[in-house]
Amino acid sequence: MGATKPGAKVVVANWGVGFVDAQRRAFFDPFEKETGIKVLIGGTPDLAKFKAQLASGTTDIDLSDLATGWIGPAEAAGLFAKIDRNIVDVSGLPSDAVRENALSYFTGGGGLAFSTDRYGQSKPAPTIWEDFWNVSRFPGRRALYARPVDTLEIALLADGVKPRELYPLDVERAFRSLDKIKPHIKTWYTTGAQPPQLIQSNDIDFAHAFHNRVFSAVSAGAKIAVSPHQNLLARVWTAPLAKSPNPEEAQRLLAFMLRPDRQAEWAKLQAVVPAVPAAMPLVDPNVMKSLPDPAAPDTIMSDISWWGPRLDDLNARFKEWLIT
Structure with missing residues (x-):
């Protein structure tokens, strides 16, 4: 050198x-x-x-x-x-x-985030993705990432697929699951900074959010938590x-x-x-104490070998699905 x-x-x-x-x-x-x-x-x-x-x-x-x-x-x-x-x-x-x-x-990665000011022991928050899809039991304003990566995995988890059985992703099943939650999504966010901001400003109640973004917000005084279950890393x-x-x-x-x-x-x-x-x-x-646990039994590690050859096509399909 x-x-x-x-x-x-x-x-x-x-x-x-x-x-x-x-x-x-x-x-x-x-x-x-x-x-x-x-x-x-x-x-x-x-x-x-x-x-x-x-x-x-x-x-x-x-x-x-x-x-x-x-x-x-x-x-x-x-x-x-x-x-x-x-x-x-x-x-x-x-x-x-x-x-x-x-x-x-x-x-790194993310999970199901919620406000600890508005949810707690007296008013439970959703902790797994099936809960997020259960709008009658857990009413509230929701946000998801406007991209297929993570969002397709989340949709399959919500539909009952076990974390260790996600890959190869059943894309058609994932989109059918997304069809069910789509009317209840207030915000399709496009940057990782948005979910903590939206929760803190009381614009939404539940969202997929990245641990590092939540950690930064909490360090600055925000009242937000990420469920330890079904994290996507x-x-x-x-x-x-x-x-x-x-x-x-x-x-x-x-x-x-x-x-x-x-x-x-x-x-x-x-x-x-x-x-x-x-x-x-x-x-x-x-x-x-704040780090996600890659070894947790319900943690999902993204499979880049599965996503690599499919990313462009699924990005295009997801964008079209969002506007139809």
């Missing part, structure tokens, strides 16, 4: 406010201080944009977070550069967190883009993000499970 060049920088794409603030504290600011390499934010991840830029031969992003299901199509399209193992030490990662062109740097991936302007700097940032101390700080700030097992003993015990 060479010395830092004058004016060196790396441009990253990530998931915006809240998420980027935590990334700055856990990764970007200490990386800048240690290496002198400036970390710039280049907007949110956009697979279509990345494909168009690669086709044009010019890419302005060096390193990008990835949505569930993107890895297969993106690898097939040649969007990613290889992980440089002379720079990035992957020996501390589980084998299923490492691909030739991408790395998982944490496990996934390894969250990042990848260096092919033909990027700052390839070595991207690899160096990747290596830095895998350091156990940085992984533990990331877990503290986002209530996520570190990808590097050596980070777990460093995680604040109070934060550990």
